[in-house]
Amino acid sequence: MSTNTFDLVVIGSGPAGYVGAIRASQLGLKVALIEKFNHLGGTCLNVGCIPTKALLESAKTWDKLGHANEQGFEIGSPKFSWNKIMGRKDKIVDDQRKGLRFLMKKNKIETFEGHGRIAGKGKVSVTHSDGKVTSLETRNIMIATGSRVRELPFAKSNHKGIMTSDDVLFIQEVPKSMAIIGGGVVGVEFASLFGRFGCQVTVIEMAPQILPFEDEETAKELTRCLKKQNVIIETNTKLTSIQDKGSAGVEVMTEGNQPRIFEKVLVSIGREPVTDDIGLNTVGISTERGVIKVDLATYKTTIDGIYAVGDVIPTPMLAHTGSAEAYHCAEVIAGKKPHKVHYESNPSAVYTYPEVASIGQTEKQLKEKNISYKVGKFPFSPMAKAKIEDSTDGFVKILFEPKYNEILGVHIVHARATEMIAEFSLNKVLEGTLDEIAHTIHPHPTLSETIMEAAHAGLGGAVHL
Amino acid sequence: MELSQVLLPSMGEGINEATLVKWLKKVGENVEKDEPLLEVSTDKVDTEIPSPASGIFLQAVASEGMTVEVNSTIAWIGPQGATIPKLTETTSGLQGMKRRSQDQVGQGTTQISAPTNSANIPKNAGHVPSLIARGGDFEELTLKRSSPLVRKMAFDYGIDLRRVIGTGANGRITKHDMDRFLASPGAFAEPVSAMNTFAVASDPLLAKVSTKVVDGKETLEGVPVKREKMSKMRRLIAEHMVESVRHSPHVTTTFEIDLNNVVLVRDKCKKAFADKYGFNLTFTHILIRAAVLAIQRHPIVNVSVDGDEILWKDQINVGCAVALGNEGGGGLIVPVIKNAQTLSLTDIALKLTDLATRARSKKLAADEVVGGTFSVTNPGGWGSIHSNPIINQPQVAMLGIGAIVKRPVVIDNDKIVVRPMMMASLTFDHRVIDGEGGAMWLATYKEILENWTEIPSL
Ligand SMILES: Cc1cc2nc3c(=O)[nH]c(=O)nc-3n(C[C@H](O)[C@H](O)[C@H](O)COP(=O)(O)OP(=O)(O)OC[C@H]3O[C@@H](n4cnc5c(N)ncnc54)[C@H](O)[C@@H]3O)c2cc1C
Numbered sequence: 001m002s003t004n005t006f007d008l009v010v011i012g013s014g015p016a017g018y019v020g021a022i023r024a025s026q027l028g029l030k031v032a033l034i035e036k037f038n039h040l041g042g043t044c045l046n047v048g049c050i051p052t053k054a055l056l057e058s059a060k061t062w063d064k065l066g067h068a069n070e071q072g073f074e075i076g077s078p079k080f081s082w083n084k085i086m087g088r089k090d091k092i093v094d095d096q097r098k099g100l101r102f103l104m105k106k107n108k109i110e111t112f113e114g115h116g117r118i119a120g121k122g123k124v125s126v127t128h129s130d131g132k133v134t135s136l137e138t139r140n141i142m143i144a145t146g147s148r149v150r151e152l153p154f155a156k157s158n159h160k161g162i163m164t165s166d167d168v169l170f171i172q173e174v175p176k177s178m179a180i181i182g183g184g185v186v187g188v189e190f191a192s193l194f195g196r197f198g199c200q201v202t203v204i205e206m207a208p209q210i211l212p213f214e215d216e217e218t219a220k221e222l223t224r225c226l227k228k229q230n231v232i233i234e235t236n237t238k239l240t241s242i243q244d245k246g247s248a249g250v251e252v253m254t255e256g257n258q259p260r261i262f263e264k265v266l267v268s269i270g271r272e273p274v275t276d277d278i279g280l281n282t283v284g285i286s287t288e289r290g291v292i293k294v295d296l297a298t299y300k301t302t303i304d305g306i307y308a309v310g311d312v313i314p315t316p317m318l319a320h321t322g323s324a325e326a327y328h329c330a331e332v333i334a335g336k337k338p339h340k341v342h343y344e345s346n347p348s349a350v351y352t353y354p355e356v357a358s359i360g361q362t363e364k365q366l367k368e369k370n371i372s373y374k375v376g377k378f379p380f381s382p383m384a385k386a387k388i389e390d391s392t393d394g395f396v397k398i399l400f401e402p403k404y405n406e407i408l409g410v411h412i413v414h415a416r417a418t419e420m421i422a423e424f425s426l427n428k429v430l431e432g433t434l435d436e437i438a439h440t441i442h443p444h445p446t447l448s449e450t451i452m453e454a455a456h457a458g459l460g461g462a463v464h465l
Numbered sequence: 466m467e468l469s470q471v472l473l474p475s476m477g478e479g480i481n482e483a484t485l486v487k488w489l490k491k492v493g494e495n496v497e498k499d500e501p502l503l504e505v506s507t508d509k510v511d512t513e514i515p516s517p518a519s520g521i522f523l524q525a526v527a528s529e530g531m532t533v534e535v536n537s538t539i540a541w542i543g544p545q546g547a548t549i550p551k552l553t554e555t556t557s558g559l560q561g562m563k564r565r566s567q568d569q570v571g572q573g574t575t576q577i578s579a580p581t582n583s584a585n586i587p588k589n590a591g592h593v594p595s596l597i598a599r600g601g602d603f604e605e606l607t608l609k610r611s612s613p614l615v616r617k618m619a620f621d622y623g624i625d626l627r628r629v630i631g632t633g634a635n636g637r638i639t640k641h642d643m644d645r646f647l648a649s650p651g652a653f654a655e656p657v658s659a660m661n662t663f664a665v666a667s668d669p670l671l672a673k674v675s676t677k678v679v680d681g682k683e684t685l686e687g688v689p690v691k692r693e694k695m696s697k698m699r700r701l702i703a704e705h706m707v708e709s710v711r712h713s714p715h716v717t718t719t720f721e722i723d724l725n726n727v728v729l730v731r732d733k734c735k736k737a738f739a740d741k742y743g744f745n746l747t748f749t750h751i752l753i754r755a756a757v758l759a760i761q762r763h764p765i766v767n768v769s770v771d772g773d774e775i776l777w778k779d780q781i782n783v784g785c786a787v788a789l790g791n792e793g794g795g796g797l798i799v800p801v802i803k804n805a806q807t808l809s810l811t812d813i814a815l816k817l818t819d820l821a822t823r824a825r826s827k828k829l830a831a832d833e834v835v836g837g838t839f840s841v842t843n844p845g846g847w848g849s850i851h852s853n854p855i856i857n858q859p860q861v862a863m864l865g866i867g868a869i870v871k872r873p874v875v876i877d878n879d880k881i882v883v884r885p886m887m888m889a890s891l892t893f894d895h896r897v898i899d900g901e902g903g904a905m906w907l908a909t910y911k912e913i914l915e916n917w918t919e920i921p922s923l
Contacts, residue, residue, distance in 0.1 A: 339633065404617040404618065406614050430613070431613065431615060431639060432612065432613050432614065433614055
């Protein structure tokens with residue numbers, strides 16, 4: 001039995017769990033990683049970040065091909081094979097899974113396939129698919145069981161007409177029409193994906209804007225651009241019923257509207273933590289609507305030796321956030337004194353066309369909190385590189401506090417927004433201000449120059465407008 | 466008329482920055498070339514800066530109280546309504562301008578892309594102290610690892626970051642640390658006078674006392690007090706003094722000197738001298754000249770100490786403390802008579818008169834107050850008969866001159882006569898000069914003065 005004794009057992013191999021496992025192992029701990037799915041990598045790698053981004057990249061290429069004639073390429077009317085597009089996605093996912101396997105081996109992390117449950121303090125059981133159970137003894141436990149799709153109680157996925165993001169990633173062909181319930185990150189990404197491949201998409205959102213947690217101007221700009229991608233957006237719209245009528249399609253009713261028929265319906269109303277069957281009650285860890293409360297300096301739960309990171313705790317449900325938490329948590333467990341995870345610099349990223357990336361507060365939030373702020377905003381449209389790349393939609397908008405010019409929020413909308421936001425995250429971590437951004441020479445011609453211009457604009461001296 | 470940027474001019478070697486004390490012109494006023502435009506203070510000297518061009522004073526880029534680097538843009542002068550290139554107000558806004566100025570000065574400023582019109586001159590141009598003011602106090606205050614934001618806060622509150630404990634990566638001071646520090650009771654003695662207490666107290670060279678607030682009044686050991694911030698000069702003096710006493714073991718020795726011969730010689734040529742030069746030959750002039758002669762015989766008082774090494778100097782540069790009085794805004798300045806070993810009595814008199822006049826009207830060039838190798842102070846002018854000077858670092862000796870007082874003295878043959886007597890004290894650095902050395906220098910000084918014959922050339 002002694003071989004099943006560990007310093008740390010990590011439950012869940014998503015971007016939180018596997019990163020925590022690797023870091024702990026690097027720091028000399030003996031680590032086990034339990035995963036119930038037959039592949040490592042969690043939501044992110046298997047049915048989240050990676051496959052969606054792979055498909056969205058294909059949509060981008062498709063888009064470019066649509067404009068190829070304008071750019072002087074005589075390729076007639078391009079065609080695509082959805083099958084091959086999906087194949088490419090699967091291959092990328094598969095490559096990454098292999099990579100993860102290798103990383104586990106390299107870091108001498110023992111992986112257990114099966115359902116992990118806390119069986120008491122310092123005890124974890126793994127129930128394998130054949131029903132056999134392996135018991136592990138451990139000094140520490142890291143819960144990283146992640147999240148799953150939240151479903152509508154009255155319209156659960158039937159994996160046919162009514163789908164979740166898990167299903168839609170394996171859809172056989174691009175539907176003619178699709179209703180997307182929920183205009184959050186997952187919803188708008190799929191809207192931008194299917195819309196560009198010719199599907200008539202209708203996004204039904206209850207809130208007054210899509211991406212309800214992003215800045216109002218961001219939502220406006222994205223809405224404008226999505227319209228050009230066969231996407232209709234209905235905000236302030238309440239769903240009342242969904243009925244799969246088989247070959248006749250799916251009937252969707254919204255408040256105050258006639259029933260409408262769509263070929264497919266994607267329900268993307270959010271995600272919920274996976275904490276119901278992991279043995280929390282055996283040690284007395286309580287949850288609030290499934291979420292585990294932790295101390296954000298150490299990620300300790302209320303029970304000594306048990307930690308939780310990633311989508312199961314009340315921080316943004318993002319892969320990189322979970323990874324950062326797990327890395328930090330592993331260091332705490334290994335006895336190091338790491339600096340706290342810097343949530344203010346935590347970027348959110350949406351991979352639509354154009355992309356959306358942001359950190360910090362929105363204008364609305366600042367107004368609500370009565371924080372005085374100034375705005376430095378600059379559009380991509382006058383920038384040479386944006387024209388060269390044929391991506392003039394979007395802007396960089398910086399909200400900053402007027403006394404020291406500390407940056408309070410950044411909202412970038414652009415085809416490559418997610419690659420540009422890290423500059424601001426770094427600025428936040430280093431406690432920079434707008435001045436350092438304005439003072440930093442950005443290469444020309446690039447899209448990142450727009451960042452510098454937005455900073456100049458905030459300080460009253462933008463040049464290229 | 467062309468648009469011109471006013472750069473902070475170089476004020477001599479080793480002076481890289483100055484604090485803007487006061488604008489002597491208002492924005493919108495007309496300024497003539499060479500007319501005084503602003504007053505600056507460096508750690509060596511206070512001086513006026515003349516306008517480099519004629520025109521309307523369009524914009525002040527730096528504001529009063531700000532420390533500015535030499536060669537950075539401090540103002541714009543030009544025709545009414547001229548377009549001023551916007552500074553981007555980045556930390557290096559000034560440095561950036563500096564480069565432009567080198568490239569483009571004299572070619573007009575049309576090449577500087579100027580996207581805005583004059584209506585857009587920022588109201589508080591230059592009101593971004595943390596951005597523009599660099600160097601000097603600012604850098605001193607922010608020596609510790611910190612972030613741009615923290616440095617701005619430190620500058621804003623006048624906080625010495627050495628007092629703040631950093632908890633960030635590698636001890637970096639974070640905004641959180643700063644907020645905590647500012648909220649701590651020790652950060653400010655009293656919120657109202659926060660800035661005042663701070664700027665002074667923040668310098669570890671200057672000790673702090675702890676006061677209590679009683680019935681809403683700040684008190685020190687039960688005595689009500691009112692706080693006032695030291696001027697920059699006051700603070701610098703305070704720091705120099707504390708530092709000097711810390712560095713050098715001070716010893717003072719005093720001789721009484723009979724100035725009978727000096728008085729006789731001076732009386733003889735007094736009138737002719739005044740007629741010729743328009744000012745009086747004073748005892749100070751002669752006393753300095755005599756000190757130079759004594760230094761030549763005992764050069765150990767003219768050295769500096771560098772660790773365990775002695776730096777001998779082949780110049781005798783005598784610093785003469787000049788009190789600025791109220792007219793000069795108070796304080797003390799020590800202009801230097803350079804290469805005094807080559808100067809005659811008349812040269813010394815002319816030089817000192819010129820330096821003292823310009824010191825009082827703040828017209829000294831900064832390099833006229835550096836490089837002293839020996840100093841003289843003359844509190845005798847106010848009636849003091851004996852003083853205990855503090856050495857002006859990095860020198861090793863300072864001569865204090867007492868009042869010349871008629872006294873009955875016993876001379877040869879036990880005769881009692883009335884003589885103009887003066888106490889001369891030499892404070893010296895015991896690291897390099899022993900009691901004997903100090904006494905020998907004073908004995909020589911006494912001998913020179915008591916046998917004085919030199920008359921000024923006329
Ligand atoms: C469609 C979609 C797109 C997304 N795109 C992005 C994106 O672009 N960028 C981004 O940052 N985030 C994105 N996310 C969110 C991201 O995937 C999650 O935030 C992230 O995966 C959370 O990581 P985690 O490790 O906490 O949990 P998960 O990735 O959910 O991993 C948890 C793992 O634990 C396993 N597990 C659960 N319970 C047990 C148990 N009892 N025993 C053993 N194993 C168990 C699960 O099988 C799973 O593999 C996306 C999500 C979706 C659904």
